Amino acid sequence: MNNSETKTDTNSAAPKYDFHKVELYWQKKWEEDGLFTAPDMPDSDKEKFYMLVMFAYPSGDIHMGHFRNYIIGDAVARRELMLGKQVMHPFGWDAFGLPAERAAIKRNLNPADWTESNIGVSRETLQKVGISFDWSREVVTCRKDYYRWSQWLFLKLFEKGLAYLKEALVNWCPDCLTVLANEQVVNGICERCDSKVQKKELRQWYFKITDYADRLVDDLDKLSGWPDNVKSMQREWIGRSYGAEATFQVEDEKWNIPVYTTRLDTIYGVTFLALAPESKLAERLNLSDAKRKEIDDYRQEALLKTEIDRGSETDEKTGIFSGLYAINPFSGERIPIWIADYVLAHYGTGAVMGVPHNDMRDKAFAQKYNLPIRQVLKTADGSEISDGEVVTIENGITVNSGRFSDLPSSEAIESMSAFAEKGGFGKKTKQFKLHDWLISRQRYWGTPIPIIHCDKCGLVPVAESALPVELPIITDYLPKGRSPLADVASFTNVKCPRCNSNAKRDADTMDTFVCSSWYHLRYADPENKDALFNTDKANAWLPVDKYIGGITHATGHLIFFRFITKFLSDLGLINFDEPAKELFNHGMVSDSEGKVMSKSRGNVVSPIELMKERGVDVTRLAMYFTAPSDKEVLWSDAALVGVEKFLLNKVCNLADLYDAQNTDLKYHFKKSELTSAEWDLYVGLNQRLKRRQDDYDNLQYNTVIASMMELSRDIERAKAVKPELRNYAVRCLIQTLAPLIPHTAEEIWASLGFTKSIFLSGWPIADPDALVSQTITMGVQINGKVRGEISIAPDAIAEVALSEAKACESVIRHLEGKTIIKEIYIPGRVLNIVAK
RNA sequence: GCGAGAAUGGCGGAAUUGGUAGACGCGCUAGAUUUAGGAUCUAGUGUUUCACGACGUGGGGGUUCAAGUCCCCCUUCUCGCACCA
Known part of the structure; x- marks a missing residue:
């Protein structure tokens, strides 16, 4: 796999490379080399970086929104890797929940089988997108090895008096036939099915999040890396x-x-x-x-x-x-x-x-x-x-x-x-406006609540050693207004662990937000059989350095996630009490008219189809280029046109501009050893590297790409420059784009003669001595209006600038008959002549 | 109603944070190439004007030598909260 294959394709813009082959080759290679496998504990001599994207409900296919979310996180993770950090970038599945149960009812399937097969499909798709997930850390919340620890968490909350049963008026969805948390009711409407929510008096389990209300508000001040809108939404929601x-x-x-x-x-x-x-x-x-x-x-x-x-x-x-x-x-x-x-x-x-x-x-x-x-x-x-x-x-x-x-x-x-x-x-x-968190659900497909109701002893927690309380396999999932588990005698009928008399298991299951309130910790130690996680591992990898997800979770998940982290911190299991240092909300993807993509509207664009037709990297590049990551994208296939040309006609031909015979991997040049044209190229390169550094930090990939388009033009035009300089520019360009177009970048990198992955090649840093060009064109203003331009050294003294300006024809014309009152000269910026 | 954010060409979006507005891409126009289409290349492309120029970042005012950027008022849109006493 070295040189791109040139095919005659009459429908294509240019010599096209066989992207499927290239994608598969590198995906396999990355896996074999364990490039994205994070070690158990980060190396002490390296900085760690925990990149987390919100995990997903496994609905089978991924859509444009998922695609965008994950490629944004992927670019972050890959660049951090190139910066030399030890990166952990895990993924998993929020696998309990209603759709599985609905599918079970509708198609007579077992929710577990349905879910597992969806996970298989979704995972395979994500692997095809080339996301740098460390799949060895995958967590699946509906599996016993995970939900047993959700139950353990419940027991700890119960033990500390933070999980309690209360009779109260609750939100009842007449369609889902279950209760809902306040966070799941939007303007009196069930978030899931859009029915009007009713009030019903029921005995339900609550987590006493109000005990943490003050800390949840006060500690928002610590979260300097969180967007202000999310913080103010949380402040409002908690409503102290x-x-x-x-x-x-x-x-x-x-x-x-x-x-x-x-x-x-x-x-x-x-x-x-x-x-x-x-x-x-x-x-x-x-x-x-x-x-x-x-x-x-x-x-x-x-x-x-x-x-x-x-x-x-x-x-x-x-x-x-x-x-x-x-x-x-x-x-x-x-x-x-x-x-x-x-x-x-x-x-x-x-x-x-x-x-x-x-x-x-x-x-x-x-x-x-x-x-x-x-x-x-x-x-x-x-x-x-x-x-x-x-x-x-x-x-x-x-x-x-x-x-x-x-x-x-x-x-x-x-x-x-x-x-x-x-x-x-x-x-x-x-x-506080915040209420305790109602976590009981009258559903089958969830984590069973590990409590036994005994007439004599009251509420008896299941012993830790008896966990997990397994979800029984059943056949009747039809909602009857009570949990389907309530009708499973073999599940509910137990002996009281305390007095051995006949007792009943709690038949409700937990809200899935419980599962997602601690998954970020499980990733640090996903296979632990004796605890939620090992404290040293969690303390070493966490808190999360960058957390990416949708703004929709601002007052739901993100509050529970902070609450449970604080609780586990209070238990002494971790030495930090905020789960994520930085939060980034990606923008949504809708159709070209700005409507949300949905199956019922029939306007869903599948990233899978696009990737098949145009290749993964072209599809990724189009998404990055359309808008900065935090903005909404109105997706249109037209976005593919420009970036496809760039990738195929420019980026893929970079190897031709590279002199592989010249093995001088020099990267910093002195002005004295370059011609003026070479120096211009070198300065242009370094200016771009510097700016793109910030763009990467802000996840603004659109401007990174624009800038690399300009650079590729400059490299093409600079035919007569030293090979080692042009080589350096080519390498910088590919390295800068690598997090965005990982397969193509690896392929070209290899074709340049490198044997190690580009993601281990370091990150090009701007030469601070080469950020200023020798001459710039500067606007000359008269009374604040641009009347001409001069070519001048950026650090030229005022006299030089003025005499240049006064020699300029249009300036002379505009100064005619006027007296100069004042001259304002900001070197490198502007010259403004005030005249009357 | 309250709170936050936004408004830049035909379109997506740039603008070193007060210093040549419109980078980059799409689209469009003309030309080259091609049997033709596609593709590619070159040039042009904010509005207006024959031209000099004038105007131009939602609208109106202000500060400043200089405003897309700062201040005040207004309009529209998006998001969040919505009888929280």
Whole structure:
């Protein structure tokens, strides 16, 4: 395999090389040489680099989006390898989940077989793309050797009190017939099947991620390598707010209604309390039978509404008066208690104090039901409070607030909360929007929850030594609103490990986000039979240096991934508590009209077909060249045209410009030993190498390619330069492109006479002494407008530049009849003559 | 509604971060070559003007010798959140 084969192909742009042969040859060679196989522990004398792309659900074929994601990561990994680092670039499969179960139902297949065969197909395709994955580290989450450790993780969380069972209103998808985590509900719609999500009261398993809420927010500041938009999305999602709780005693009764407020300074303006219809507080109200019936009907109605229905009535708030009163602990006033559906049961205490004066929602409600509005704030700057506006804490002064009147809001909040705490009717608190993570799923194809329910002993964890709790092979996957495992007697009926009486296994399986919350660690030690991973290996390879994936995971996976990493850090299993130093969100791929590619639309372009027709490297190059990696790509096959010409007509012919007889592998030249034309070529080369360094760091491969197109033109034109210089330029060009077109680059590299892989050849570094050309053309401006250009040394003194400029015809013309007021000369940049 | 980001030729996109706007590629035009088509090569290609020139980075203002880049206002689009008290 040396010289590219020249074929006569009447349909082709140029002599075409047999890309299939070349691709196969090098893919096999890389594998045989173990080029991408990371060692158990990184060499101590080398820098390590852990390149991770989000693993995938094995759906069989890969599409353009996958293709793009993986080739971006591949370019990073290959360049890091060329930089001399020890690279780990693993891949695996997020293999549990609904599609397998659906296929099982529809085509009467076993989900395990279906999944495994899909993995086979997908893996083979990725191998054809030439992605530098270390397949020896592959993890598959639906295999026993993996999910046994997901179960172990569950047991540890359970042991630490961070996994618990709770009866609560949960998101229920009527189509999937399972519960969903908040992260899986988008605007009240099931993320998977687009049905309207309902509320259902169920006993479910939760992970207590709220215990980590503060750290999850605070540590975002440590993540300097994460994009700001992801960090602010996480901050928003976690939604920490500081405020105070205050309790209102129910009149003539012995219990209190607690409310959470960020504006304790407005408590003298409370004219009603509002309870969420589904809150326990509303249930507790001691009502007359007639009132109870009325309120129950109302609650029922509110409960039946889906989130969307409730959300769509944003301005139409409804409520009902309970007939009861509570006492404002500050003013002693009687406050009517209402039930209102604009109050959320799952936030704060499920009850709010209604202050129509300074809260738009309370105001809308008060206006609708004719409740009084009492002013308790004025602005510090004396400005009018316009309609639809509230007084901020920064700009508020209390009024009509008893002994707390005439205070700036922030001071009022401080002294009022101190007063409340002393009096035992309130205190400063904080709240989060983030809720505990609901992980139970009523599905078959997932990790079984390793818990046994015993009537006598309660919840009994399965012993670690008894793991894994294996998923039984079954035949009936049809959803019945409960886990299919619940009907498998041989699975559920067990003896209690503690008291040996008859007990039941938990029949639910875990959310697949549990599987993906620790896979990054398993890659460091994928075959470990005694632990999730070996601590030394994990500490050596992790954290991940660059993590690439879609923005869609900003508030789901990426929060769970951080949470579990922190948990394992707290267990002492690892010595870091953030999983990834850098995060990169690649742009999506849609069709040429900007529509998402989907089977139902029939607009799916298969990278597999393109690779077959045009070769892997042409397809890769087209994708890289179309746009920077973080931008959306509207895919069109037209993108292939230019880069194909470049690859076949220019890059593939570079060997012809290379003098293999000249074995001088010199790479740094001195100005004194080069002719002026040679020096120009050399400087142009080095300037490009320097710029492309940054482009690679930013994953901007489009400009790398543009720049190498220019370089190839320059090399072609510089026929009369020293062979060792031209050879050097050719080598730099191929090395710079190698991460993008790995097969072609290897092939050419070998044809130049090198026997070692190009990926072990190092990375061309710019010569710092050759970054400035001897002459540049500089624009000459008159009053800021370009009127001519001069050819000048970049470091020429002002006098020289001026005299050159004044000799320039168009400059003379524009200066005619004007007096020069000022001359601004920035060497190497611009000359601007100000004249009047 | 709130928050973030974006807007540059016919198209995808460049622009050393305040210094010759439109690199590179596509497309288009003309020419060369070819029996022809395809392919290849050369030249041209922001708008306008016969030309000198004028105008030009969504719109309007400003700062500056100099603005795609910085500041203010507006429009449109994308994304995220959306009764979070």
